[in-house]
Amino acid sequence: MATMEETTSTASSLLRRRGINPGDRVFRGVMIALSGLVILILVLLTYQLLHDSLPVWQAEGLSFIWSSTWDPPKDVYGALPFVYGTLVTSLIALILAAPVAIGAAVFLVEYAPPQFAGPIAFMVELLAAIPSVIFGLWGLYVMAPVMRSVVEPFLKNSAGKLPVVGGLFLGPSLGRDYLTAGTILAIMILPTVMAVSREIVRSVPDTQREGMLSLGATRWEVIQNAVLPYARTGIIGAIILGLGRALGETMAVTMTIGNSSRQISPSLFTPGYTLASGIANQFNEAGTGLYFGAIVGLALTLLVIAFLTNLVARILVKRTASGPVGATV
Amino acid sequence: MATIAAEGLLAKSNNRGNLRRRYFVDRLLGALVTLAAALGVALLAIIIAYIVIKGLPAWNLEFFIGHTEPVGVAQGGVGQAIVGSLLMLAVACVLGIPLGIGAALYLSEYGRGAFAEVTQFAIETIAGVPSIVAGAFIWAFLVKTILGSYAGLAGGVALGIIMIPIVARTAQEVLRLVPDSLREASLALGIPYWKTVIYIVLPTARAGLVTAVVLAAARAGGESAPLLLTSLGNDFYNFDLLKPMSALPLIIYKYALSPYEEWHQQAWGAALVLIVVIGIVSLVTRWSVNRSARRLRG
Numbered sequence: 001m002a003t004m005e006e007t008t009s010t011a012s013s014l015l016r017r018r019g020i021n022p023g024d025r026v027f028r029g030v031m032i033a034l035s036g037l038v039i040l041i042l043v044l045l046t047y048q049l050l051h052d053s054l055p056v057w058q059a060e061g062l063s064f065i066w067s068s069t070w071d072p073p074k075d076v077y078g079a080l081p082f083v084y085g086t087l088v089t090s091l092i093a094l095i096l097a098a099p100v101a102i103g104a105a106v107f108l109v110e111y112a113p114p115q116f117a118g119p120i121a122f123m124v125e126l127l128a129a130i131p132s133v134i135f136g137l138w139g140l141y142v143m144a145p146v147m148r149s150v151v152e153p154f155l156k157n158s159a160g161k162l163p164v165v166g167g168l169f170l171g172p173s174l175g176r177d178y179l180t181a182g183t184i185l186a187i188m189i190l191p192t193v194m195a196v197s198r199e200i201v202r203s204v205p206d207t208q209r210e211g212m213l214s215l216g217a218t219r220w221e222v223i224q225n226a227v228l229p230y231a232r233t234g235i236i237g238a239i240i241l242g243l244g245r246a247l248g249e250t251m252a253v254t255m256t257i258g259n260s261s262r263q264i265s266p267s268l269f270t271p272g273y274t275l276a277s278g279i280a281n282q283f284n285e286a287g288t289g290l291y292f293g294a295i296v297g298l299a300l301t302l303l304v305i306a307f308l309t310n311l312v313a314r315i316l317v318k319r320t321a322s323g324p325v326g327a328t329v
Numbered sequence: 330m331a332t333i334a335a336e337g338l339l340a341k342s343n344n345r346g347n348l349r350r351r352y353f354v355d356r357l358l359g360a361l362v363t364l365a366a367a368l369g370v371a372l373l374a375i376i377i378a379y380i381v382i383k384g385l386p387a388w389n390l391e392f393f394i395g396h397t398e399p400v401g402v403a404q405g406g407v408g409q410a411i412v413g414s415l416l417m418l419a420v421a422c423v424l425g426i427p428l429g430i431g432a433a434l435y436l437s438e439y440g441r442g443a444f445a446e447v448t449q450f451a452i453e454t455i456a457g458v459p460s461i462v463a464g465a466f467i468w469a470f471l472v473k474t475i476l477g478s479y480a481g482l483a484g485g486v487a488l489g490i491i492m493i494p495i496v497a498r499t500a501q502e503v504l505r506l507v508p509d510s511l512r513e514a515s516l517a518l519g520i521p522y523w524k525t526v527i528y529i530v531l532p533t534a535r536a537g538l539v540t541a542v543v544l545a546a547a548r549a550g551g552e553s554a555p556l557l558l559t560s561l562g563n564d565f566y567n568f569d570l571l572k573p574m575s576a577l578p579l580i581i582y583k584y585a586l587s588p589y590e591e592w593h594q595q596a597w598g599a600a601l602v603l604i605v606v607i608g609i610v611s612l613v614t615r616w617s618v619n620r621s622a623r624r625l626r627g
Contacts, residue, residue: 027523028439034431035448038493041428042451045458045466045490052469103365111359112366122615124369129607130376131551133578134600137585138376141593187372194369218355248459250554251582276461276554283468283558292473299465303458310457 046303053297055290064297068264072285077294079301084264085178085272086305089253090246092182092268093189098239101193108194109201110223121198128191136255139184140176144256147183148175152269155179170267174258179268181257185249189242196241200234200320201227234320240313248306250276275302380600387598397564397580400589407599409566410580413481414550416568417560417576420485421492421549426542428489429496436497437504438526456494463490464555472559481567481574484560488549495545503537504530506622536621540614547610551603553578577603 056064056077067078104124108117152173160169204227212226228235258271259281273281275298286295395406432448439445464487471483507530515525531538553576556562561573562583577599584596 021521021523023521023523027526031431031435031439032444034428035435035444038428038432038455038497039447039451041490041493042455044470045463048466048470049462052473100365100368103362104369107362107366111362120366120370123373124366126608126611127369127373127376129547129551129611131553131578131603131607133551133553133581133585134380134603135376137581137596137600138379140585142379190369190372218351220355220358221351223358244457248461250459250461251578255582255585276459279461279465280554280557283465287473296465296469299462303462306457306459306462307454310454314453 049296049300049303053293053300056293056297059290059293064294065301072282072291072294075290077290077297079275079294079298081264082273082275082278082298083301083305085257086247086274086276086302088178088268088272089182089185089257089274090243092179093185093246094239094243096183096186097190097193097242101190101238101242102197102235104190104194105197105201106223106227108198110219110227121195125191125195127187128195132188132249132251133255135184135188135252139180139252139256143184144175144180147180148173152179156269167266168268171265171269173269174271176256176258177269177271178257181253181274182268184252184256185246188249188252189245192245193238193242196238196317197231197235200231200238200317203234203320204230231320233316237313237316237318237320240309240316244306244309244313247309248276248302250280253277254280275299275305377604380597380604383594383597384601384604385598387594388601392595392598396566397575400591404591405595407577407580407595407602409563410575410577410599411602412566412568413560413563413574414576414578416570417481417485417488417556417574418546418550420482420570421488422542422546424486424489425492425496425545425549429493429541429545430500430538432493433497433500433504434526437501438522438530452494452497455490456498458490459554460491460552461554461558463487464558466490467555468558476571478571479559479561479573480571481560482570484556484574484576485570487555487559488552491552491555492545492549495548496541499541499544500534500538503534503541503621506537507533536617540618540621543610544614547607551578551607553582557582 059075060067060077064077064079065083066080067076068080069076069078070081071077108121112120152169152175155169156173160166208226208230209222212222217225253274254277257274257277259273259277260271264272279295279298279302282291283295286292391404392406393411394408395404396409397407398405432452436445436448440449467483467487467490471486472479476483511529511533512525515529516522520528556576556579560576560579562579563573563575567574581596581599581603584592584599587593
């Protein structure tokens with residue numbers, strides 16, 4: 001209805017208002033029906049996950065999310081180990097990927113000759129086109145052995161001796177644990193964070209750079225004081241967008257995280273589960289009853305976490321891309 | 330403010346030692362960001378190199394036409410997975426193309442008001458749904474409730490849901506590039522709007538729309554998490570959409586986690602098949618997107 005009231009000069013709406021051609025009405029109806037189906041799929045998805053996980057919410061209440069006992073034979077379900085694994089691996093991925101991705105984005109916009117920037121960006125973005133299961137295959141047979149025999153012993157002997165952070169690097173190095181899964185995730189989200197950061201850095205107006213340069217600043221001082229502060233909100237958005245991808249990754253994580261331990265331990269050398277890998281690993285045993293509801297409950301929890309993350313990221317990226325945020329131009 | 334900062338900077342730069350430090354920091358960080366970009370490219374090169382070197386020895390005729398055989402009995406191949414991937418992608422396209430392009434057309438040609446905003450929101454939200462969650466939805470909705478068994482059809486529908494937002498968002502970008510002057514010229518000749526869309530807008534955007542579909546299909550073709558929960562996998566050739574069906578990503582997963590060295594090699598071989606297809610698709614679509622964008626911008 002609101003569309004009819006709007007004053008607009010486009011020819012389409014003029015014609016629509018006068019209803020010149022009945023074909024137009026049919027065509028518009030078909031387009032609306034197709035759009036409606038897209039909306040319906042989202043509604044149905046949310047409804048089905050809510051409906052099928054209802055038994056587990058009734059049985060466990062909200063403690064489903066923060067209870068740490070997951071014991072299918074006794075029909076006790078607490079999703080905390082899964083939530084914890086999801087957050088830990090995603091955080092590792094962010095810490096490893098964000099500096100590299102932002103650095104690469106800065107290089108592409110500020111340093112690279114224009115004729116190279118496109119091809120380099122294309123090659124890094126090709127990483128995003130590699131299927132998750134192939135990262136899993138590579139992680140399992142190439143990276144995990146290196147982590148087990150080189151990286152993890154090194155970390156244990158260096159950082160493991162420090163007072164507080166040392167607790168992160170305890171225990172036998174297995175090669176299939178939180179750290180390996182997080183590292184694989186870092187490689188997978190690198191292209192996402194880089195591509196969005198590149199757009200953001202590119203949208204910083206040249207006047208910002210010129211003002212700083214005219215004061216005699218070096219190239220890096222321009223980036224540090226004029227470019228990055230301006231782009232900060234958008235870059236945070238890009239990182240959160242990467243987080244959104246890392247949270248839901250399944251196959252690569254399932255193949256490298258170990259899927260064996262159920263207790264929560266501070267060490268990154270512990271095999272564990274994420275929400276996604278838990279679903280992939282256990283759905284086949286969870287045909288009926290409360291177990292089925294619990295697996296659907298994991299999916300619903302993951303959906304909610306991913307939705308909120310993506311929402312925040314979208315808002316931040318849009319705000320920067322559409323103009324200055326609190327910056328004086 | 331600005332003048333004070335300028336004077337401060339000038340005063341600092343008169344100090345030679347400080348200037349040397351600033352140049353050093355400048356060089357160092359310049360080198361670091363270059364290294365970051367190089368690392369990204371190097372990772373791609375290393376991963377691709379491993380897949381080619383380990384996968385190529387697995388390629389022979391039986392690898393492409395055979396199906397899974399017991400280890401030690403016969404070599405077997407991944408033929409049933411290639412067929413399964415193609416069949417399920419066809420189902421995915423039947424769902425994903427009309428919904429994706431329909432929603433994109435609605436948004437670009439009529440998109441104002443609350444309904445358009447809800448449609449846009451739905452597209453963005455589905456794009457952010459983790460693929461395993463889409464799989465869990467179809468698992469609960471089709472496999473457990475309606476069909477009662479794992480089936481290729483369910484796998485195709487799950488892939489279709491993943492395709493919708495990719496098709497829609499790429500198509501939106503492409504339709505935005507069609508100049509309004511073309512639409513106006515057509516309308517000025519008295520051609521109804523719907524005919525303008527079908528005979529002017531769509532043909533102008535054709536190359537870009539094909540790209541949108543191909544990109545989405547390539548993404549969906551590499552998905553394994555949703556298929557695991559819906560089509561499950563199959564060791565034999567199966568053309569029946571109501572029965573469990575194999576797919577390339579599924580067979581990579583199965584073979585990679587198996588204890589047999591022969592199957593590991595076939596997993597690398599199947600990974601190489603996927604990478605070659607995706608690589609060709611990426612290069613061709615990039616070339617055609619650049620070309621059509623140049624043409625539309627004039």
